[in-house]
Amino acid sequence: MSASGVRPLDPSRSRPDTPLVGVPGLGLSAATLRPVLHRLGGGTVVTLPGFGEPVPRHLPVDPQTQAGRLLDRVTELGIDTCVLLGHSASCQVVVEAAARAPGVVAALVLIGPTTDPRARTRSRLAARWLRTSVHERPAQVPLLVRDYARTGPTAMVRTMGAARRHRIETALVGVSCPVLVLRGPRDRISPADWTDTLARVAPHGASTTLESGAHMVPLTEPDALAAAIGAFLRTAADGRVTGHPAA
Template sequence: MTGARPVVAVPGLGLSAEIPQRLFRALPTAGPTTVVELPGFGLPAPRGLAIGLAAQVDRLLDALRGRGPGDPVVLVGHSASCQLVAEVAAREPERVAGLVLVGPTTDPRGWTWPGLATRWVRTAAHERPGQIPRLVHDYRNTGPVAMARTLDAFRRCRIEDSLGSVRCPVLVLRGLHDRIAPADWVAALARLPRDGSAVTVAAGGHMVLSTHPRLVAAEVSAFLARRVGVSEGR
């Protein structure tokens, strides 16, 4: 028998599992879905805990190995977690059948703290105010110090280095008004892997996964059907 590929998502910086779950609820054609929260990405990060790319990659790989033997998964990253899932796909390609990057960071033209702040302000004007209670809840749970430490580590990571080694199909997606992941940056990233495509959905900003999950789900569904295919049933 055949079936849809399992999908594993890592929330964006400071965000909880609820945000990628919104995508999963709008993605009925996906296989089994899992959200993996990590320190700084949905979980607190105590002082002294390693939160750099290498440590986070090891944690995500441990979670994937914990699933036991099975078919490769589709990995979904959002914002800063895009660097993480891309590095996992580059390091252990046999575990990853496809990669979805939503609002990837960090464009080298805006990686500094002032650059990131400017882009965030320009994007925030297009975000929906209704999501503020959810963001406040998630950011408080992760903690501002943990978020700052994680962002400081991940803003320096070059996702380009990972994507150049990725063998699986890759979808790079952004919201129409996302200034953190501008269209030319997303298009450039999609040209790096062997099989990449770039999409700008018709609305939303950097939090498009939260505010417009159905738009994102439509593109992800098409990507899964056309580029990733089915898995062998176990």
């Protein structure tokens, strides 16, 4: 294992030796991350309240508490060290987990992170979501409808409210592992200058924009996403993450 804690990918399997653990986005199920994890050779999806699971009334859903739940699940799975992958609002959760348990999290992958300071109000978030949704592929709609209905609108609003108040850019300063921030070129929820900013504040960060896709790139662009993540993990294992955004 390298000094960064990430082992190189085995070319024969195209997957890292360090286990991949993904957390789906707000209101989404494990199915949304399985395509990209499959292309990376496998991984585990951990669901949490509001992120693949219902939210019991009065249950705390702030990212710090969710990070504790995530780390407990990782321990229960018998995983000592892992690469955490977050999508959308779950990026807050995995960042908090990495800051809390640097010995457990070897690297972070943040796909379309939310809460750009310019769009933290409900109205601005909704406007960005609408501008992004017109670029998404219609084929994913049935899955998203099922997932959102399972979580429920009240739970989604409450969970997003907690995420909206969280400052992911502040939490990233305390993360010591390599960090990759990814987005689709038509993602208005997570614009390029925002992902570049997050990569810059992370001590060992890099950012990249895929050639196609919007916010739901784990479903719509799994091949390109897996290629970018695989390249990042090889670079991280070689100690070549510099802390500056990638082109």
